Amino acid sequence: MSDGTIPSYDPQTIEARRQHAWHEQGAFRTPDIAGDRPRKYIKPSAPFTSGNIHIGHVRSYSIGDAYARFCRARGEEVLFAFGFDSFGLPAELGAIAGKESPSAWVDRCAQHMIGQLRRLGFSFDWERTFMSSDAVMYRWSQWLFLTLLDAGLVYRGTGSVDWCDTCQTTLATIQVENGTCWRCHDPVRLIQRPQWYLRISAYVEENDRRLSELAASGMWDENALASQRFVLGRVDGVELDLCAEDGATLTVFTPHSGALELARFVAISPKHPEVERWAGDAEVHERLEELRSGGLERSAREADAMPLIDTGRTLSSPTGGDPLPVIVSPMVDGRFGATAVLGIPEHDRTDAVIAERLLAPARVFQTPPDQPAPEGSTASQTVPSRAAVRYRANDFTISRQRSWGTPIPIVYCEKCGTAPVPREQLPVILPLDVKPTGAGNPLAERADFVETTCPECGGSARRETDTLDCHFDALWLWIPVCVPSREREQTLEHILALEDLRAWLPSERVVAGSDSGNFVFDQRTVTKALRDIGPLEFLEDGEPFAGCLFHEMVISDGRKMSKHLGNVVDPDELIERHGADTIRLAVLYAARPQRSLNWSDSAVQRCRRFLKQLWDYSQARFALDSAAATESGGANGSSAEAEQTATEMGADKTEHLRKRLEQWCETAVEKITEDLGELEMHSAVRNVMRLFDRIRDYEKRVIAKRGSLCAEDREALIAALAMLARVLIPFAPHIAEELLIASLPPGTSEIDTSWPAGELVSR
Numbered sequence: 001m002s003d004g005t006i007p008s009y010d011p012q013t014i015e016a017r018r019q020h021a022w023h024e025q026g027a028f029r030t031p032d033i034a035g036d037r038p039r040k041y042i043k044p045s046a047p048f049t050s051g052n053i054h055i056g057h058v059r060s061y062s063i064g065d066a067y068a069r070f071c072r073a074r075g076e077e078v079l080f081a082f083g084f085d086s087f088g089l090p091a092e093l094g095a096i097a098g099k100e101s102p103s104a105w106v107d108r109c110a111q112h113m114i115g116q117l118r119r120l121g122f123s124f125d126w127e128r129t130f131m132s133s134d135a136v137m138y139r140w141s142q143w144l145f146l147t148l149l150d151a152g153l154v155y156r157g158t159g160s161v162d163w164c165d166t167c168q169t170t171l172a173t174i175q176v177e178n179g180t181c182w183r184c185h186d187p188v189r190l191i192q193r194p195q196w197y198l199r200i201s202a203y204v205e206e207n208d209r210r211l212s213e214l215a216a217s218g219m220w221d222e223n224a225l226a227s228q229r230f231v232l233g234r235v236d237g238v239e240l241d242l243c244a245e246d247g248a249t250l251t252v253f254t255p256h257s258g259a260l261e262l263a264r265f266v267a268i269s270p271k272h273p274e275v276e277r278w279a280g281d282a283e284v285h286e287r288l289e290e291l292r293s294g295g296l297e298r299s300a301r302e303a304d305a306m307p308l309i310d311t312g313r314t315l316s317s318p319t320g321g322d323p324l325p326v327i328v329s330p331m332v333d334g335r336f337g338a339t340a341v342l343g344i345p346e347h348d349r350t351d352a353v354i355a356e357r358l359l360a361p362a363r364v365f366q367t368p369p370d371q372p373a374p375e376g377s378t379a380s381q382t383v384p385s386r387a388a389v390r391y392r393a394n395d396f397t398i399s400r401q402r403s404w405g406t407p408i409p410i411v412y413c414e415k416c417g418t419a420p421v422p423r424e425q426l427p428v429i430l431p432l433d434v435k436p437t438g439a440g441n442p443l444a445e446r447a448d449f450v451e452t453t454c455p456e457c458g459g460s461a462r463r464e465t466d467t468l469d470c471h472f473d474a475l476w477l478w479i480p481v482c483v484p485s486r487e488r489e490q491t492l493e494h495i496l497a498l499e500d501l502r503a504w505l506p507s508e509r510v511v512a513g514s515d516s517g518n519f520v521f522d523q524r525t526v527t528k529a530l531r532d533i534g535p536l537e538f539l540e541d542g543e544p545f546a547g548c549l550f551h552e553m554v555i556s557d558g559r560k561m562s563k564h565l566g567n568v569v570d571p572d573e574l575i576e577r578h579g580a581d582t583i584r585l586a587v588l589y590a591a592r593p594q595r596s597l598n599w600s601d602s603a604v605q606r607c608r609r610f611l612k613q614l615w616d617y618s619q620a621r622f623a624l625d626s627a628a629a630t631e632s633g634g635a636n637g638s639s640a641e642a643e644q645t646a647t648e649m650g651a652d653k654t655e656h657l658r659k660r661l662e663q664w665c666e667t668a669v670e671k672i673t674e675d676l677g678e679l680e681m682h683s684a685v686r687n688v689m690r691l692f693d694r695i696r697d698y699e700k701r702v703i704a705k706r707g708s709l710c711a712e713d714r715e716a717l718i719a720a721l722a723m724l725a726r727v728l729i730p731f732a733p734h735i736a737e738e739l740l741i742a743s744l745p746p747g748t749s750e751i752d753t754s755w756p757a758g759e760l761v762s763r
């Protein structure tokens with residue numbers, strides 16, 4: 001800039017230039033694990049290959065990227081990469097709409113999304129990106145399925161699914177619209193069919209217990225902890241053993257320990273391990289079977305229509321009152337898991353509904369429902385009770401009757417029954433030319449897929465045609481980015497033994513949307529399972545993530561963004577108009593991560609103005625400085641007045657101002673460092689903006705004192721602006737680096753992007 005002209009702020013040009021430079025330098029490649037610097041695996045969410053990056057992604061990745069760049073600048077080794085969650089219904093529906101195969105659809109979507117994310121300048125290691133629908137990757141799901149099956153943590157059971165008779169297919173919840181099929185609009189039924197289940201119940205208690213450790217670490221934010229508590233659905237209460245007429249006993253639970261005398265019935269989950277014992281009567285048993293296998297009207301899911309089976313049996317009252325009738329109802333499951341509970345209508349709305357239907361049709365329980373009963377034992381209690389806990393979190397199905405998912409490595413043989421596919425035969429390949437239409441399961445109609453040989457007897461057998469829900473893929477999706485891409489094709493046994501996994505895990509921080517609670521909970525569960533089975537035994541507490549930040553959503557006009565409401569913000573359009581730095585800065589500036597971001601243009605305008613002013617101001621000062629340096633160092637003696645030093649200008653009237661500026665910079669860097677360490681990006685950005693105000697204020701004061709800046713004043717100003725650029729890198733990396741380059745004295749080209757304070761390691 002020695003000619004003194006000031007380049008105008010042109011985000012499109014400078015952003016392309018920086019992105020090109022990062023690409024050339026391999027700036028964000030994951031470092032080799034040979035080094036001994038501190039390591040951080042920062043885990044972003046795994047996006048669905050939905051077709052487009054939306055503003056919620058921009059928010060999420062801007063937070064994660066700021067943190068990743070900050071950690072790198074502090075000299076830490078950073079792994080920042082993700083895999084696409086590319087199986088599942090959204091892709092299948094997208095492919096149906098686009099009349100192409102799901103594999104072609106997800107490839108196209110992923111390429112487009114990567115292009116968008118690159119344009120935003122996120123510092124992902126693209127070499128480690130993968131798609132869960134690639135055969136070399138979905139063999140992880142198949143391996144995990146077999147491993148959990150061996151350990152008894154995957155099992156076959158019966159579950160209810162939505163079914164459309166017209167389309168002859170099961171439907172996902174989002175495909176059921178007001179009780180009708182999304183495709184043909186005919187009514188939907190709940191049917192029972194055999195399904196594969198994941199036994200998360202085995203680790204629910206440990207997940208609960210570990211929560212206090214995670215909270216104590218200070219690395220899990222309140223949103224994230226709350227989501228884990230919500231998924232657990234822990235209910236504290238008491239349990240007691242009640243006797244039947246024939247001497248049989250049943251352990252029943254209630255959260256209302258102080259109201260045992262108000263118990264009116266006992267409700268058992270149809271999944272309770274002992275339920276058969278209470279359905280001995282032939283007619284009752286038939287009804288139970290009906291409940292399990294027959295169609296259940298969709299409307300029957302509400303409490304007032306949920307099936308109730310009166311078993312005709314009774315249990316003694318815990319307080320010596322009338323015997324309590326025993327009923328079976330699936331209503332227990334969603335509230336307390338597969339257990340048995342006391343029905344206490346005076347304190348519980350659902351129990352009141354059941355009691356009205358079951359016991360006294362004419363009687364209405366007037367007492368306000370859902371009032372917790374007083375603590376402590378009931379006066380007339382005759383049966384001893386003990387403190388107990390129940391969890392709503394329960395085993396769930398992992399199989400789907402769909403063609404775009406990981407094939408389940410199971411075959412059915414007439415002679416041998418259900419046989420797992422041996423691990424050395426993995427992966428079981430999914431045919432890629434399947435074109436789902438929405439009706440039936442096209443995979444089940446493919447003879448070349450279905451017909452196979454039995455791995456045990458060699459006779460003919462049929463493959464399982466259900467596929468794994470993509471939620472199952474998500475159980476391992478956080479692991480493979482720890483594996484160098486050159487190792488990716490190796491056997492899983494080899495991969496899981498790699499030192500890389502031990503070096504990067506647990507992930508230092510998950511940064512994801514607050515709707516990721518279920519994913520994280522189940523990932524915590526499977527980590528504990530793999531710890532106990534062996535492959536992840538080095539994670540002693542079974543926790544995959546040392547820290548977790550759940551940010552809230554981006555909304556518009558106080559409502560969720562949706563095409564239907566016409567309030568969707570298009571990141572591409574915003575970048576086109578303002579550049580990536582402005583958009584990134586705006587989503588960070590507009591709200592704390594823990595709060596919903598109500599989208600408005602004002603944050604964009606504010607950030608755009610800030611960057612433009614910073615650019616113009618800094619460039620003008622750098623150009624002047626550079627011109628001054630050229631002149632004072634010029635060999636042929638320029639005619640321009642040479643720079644005067646403070647001493648030449650007389651008494652140094654501005655030394656205290658320079659000192660104060662230094663102090664301001666120091667304080668600002670301290671605050672920004674602290675904010676970034678706690679992922680308080682909103683506060684960090686504001687502190688960066690404040691520092692700019694202070695720097696301008698300094699210049700004004702110097703001019704007021706002395707009329708112009710002496711060499712020392714100017715030097716202090718340039719140093720402060722360069723420092724500001726360095727701390728701006730995590731938030732607006734393109735403009736920040738361009739400003740740093742402009743701040744360099746003529747003849748130098750190496751910019752210092754290290755963090756100006758609080759270095760963890762010496763470089």
Ligand SMILES: [Zn+2]
Nearest residue numbers: 164167181184
């Ligand atoms: Zn239908």
Ligand SMILES: [Zn+2]
Nearest residue numbers: 413416454457
């Ligand atoms: Zn066989």
